[in-house]
Amino acid sequence: MKNKYDILVIGGGPAGALAAKTAVEMGLSACLVEKRPAIGAPVRCAEGIGKDALHEFIEPDPKWISAEMTGASIVAPDGFLMKLESGLAGNKVGYILDRKFFDRELVWKAAEAGADIAVKTRASAPIMENGCVKGAKIESCGKVTNVIADVVIAADGVESKFSRWCGIDTTVPVSEIMSSVQYVIADIDIDAHSTVFYLGNEIAPQGYLWVFPKGERSANVGIGISGKKSGEGHRAKDYLDRFVKKTFPCGKPIEYIAGGVSVCRPLKCTVADGLIIAGDAARVVDPLTGGGIYNSMYTGRLAAQVAAECIGKGDVSKNLIKQPDEKLNDIIHSVSKLNLKEFTTLSLLTEIIRVNPKLVLDLGALAASIR
C-alpha cells in the first residue's frame, strides 16, 4: 500500500469492488481496504439478483452461481401458495449467488485492473483539512498509516462509520431496519428453481421470510422483521427458529448469519467535500425487496465515475458537493424502481392480492413498514 492514491475505497463488498475497478479503468490510482480478513465473508445476504441486473456488470460464471431461478412463490399467512412461473415473474427471473465467491471475483477483477487491495485493514478515522476529506488513517495489524486521497469512497456497508465520522448522519430509524437472520440449511425438500416468500405477521411481522435455493437440496432460509417489532422473546431468530422447526425439522443448518437490512430511503446527501458514499452505507437497498447487490454495484461504479470526473477537473471539493449528489440520488431512486421490476416482487404482490384479496389486510402492515 502506498501513502497516496487518487481514490481510496473503504469496504470490499460489491460497491467497493466496483468503485475500485471503475476508478483504475478510468486511469486513476486506487486502493481498496477491507477490515475483515477475507473478502466475501460473512455473507449477510440472501444472495438473490435479477438476471438482467447481473448481466449489466458481469457475465455469469457457474463458479459463483449457486442456483438459477425460473419462478417464485408467495405463501400467504393462511398457507395459500401462489406460484409464479417465469412468464409471469418477468421471464428469466434470476440467480442465487454464492457471495463468498462472487465478492472475491469482483475484488479480484478490481485487483487485475490495477487497484491495490488490503485485507484485515481498516479506516479508523478520516483525515480532514478545512472540512474536506483528504484521506484516512489506515490501521493494519497494529500499524497506523496516513493514506492521502483526492476522493474517499465510503462503501463500508450497513455498519458504516466513516461517513458518520465525516459529519454525515447515517442513522437508520428503528422502523426502517430489517432485523434479519439466515441459515443455510442442507438436506431439505425444496423446489430447487423457485424462490419462496412467506408473508404474515405471525411468520415475519412487517417483513418476510424467504427460502432461496442454493442447490437441489439446500437453501438460504432467512427472515427479516421490522426493527420496531423486534424485542426480547420475539426477535428475528425466534421467528425463524419456529418456522424451521415446523417446516424443515430434519434440515441441517450449515451456516448461521445475522444481519441488518436498511429499508429507508437513500441518504439525502451521499457526498461531502472529498467523500462519496456508496452501497449499503448510502442506504440504497431496495426497500420492498431487500435486494441490494445491484444497487451497490451501481452506486459503487457511479461514485468512481463522478470522482474521476471531478479529479479530472482538478476540483474535488466544490464539484463534488452538488451536481454529482443530485446525479447520484436521481439514479439511486430510478435504480430502486428498476430493480423492483426486475426482482418482480411487486408483480408477485399485485398478483397475490388479485387472487386472494383478503391478504391486503396482512400486507397492509408490510406496506406500512416500508413507507
Next chain:
Amino acid sequence: MSFWTPVGGESMVHSLSPDVCLVHIFTPGHFIVNINETGHQHDQSMLKVHRDICGYCGCCVSVCPEGALELIDAYLCVEKSCTSCGICAKVCPLGALEVLHEK
C-alpha cells in the same frame, strides 16, 4: 481512580470520580460502558454485549443514534458516548445486547 470488583464472576472497573470518563471494561465475555458523553455516570445503566450470542452483523451499529457502536471485524466495540438508550438491544436479531440497570 478506579478499583476492581468481581461482579457475577466477571471483573469490572468502576469509576470513583465523575470526571473520569473512560470506564471500558474488558472481560472475556463482555464489554460494559456506564459513562455518558459528558463523562458523568448516569443512572448506572450500561450496555452489555453477550459475545457468545453476538453474530457481529452490524445491525445495531446502523441504528445507534449516538454513533457509539463500531463493528471491527468480529468485535463489537461500545464507545463512551453510549447512553444505554437500548435501541440496539431492541433491534438485535439474536438478542446479544442488554441494557443493565444497576442500583
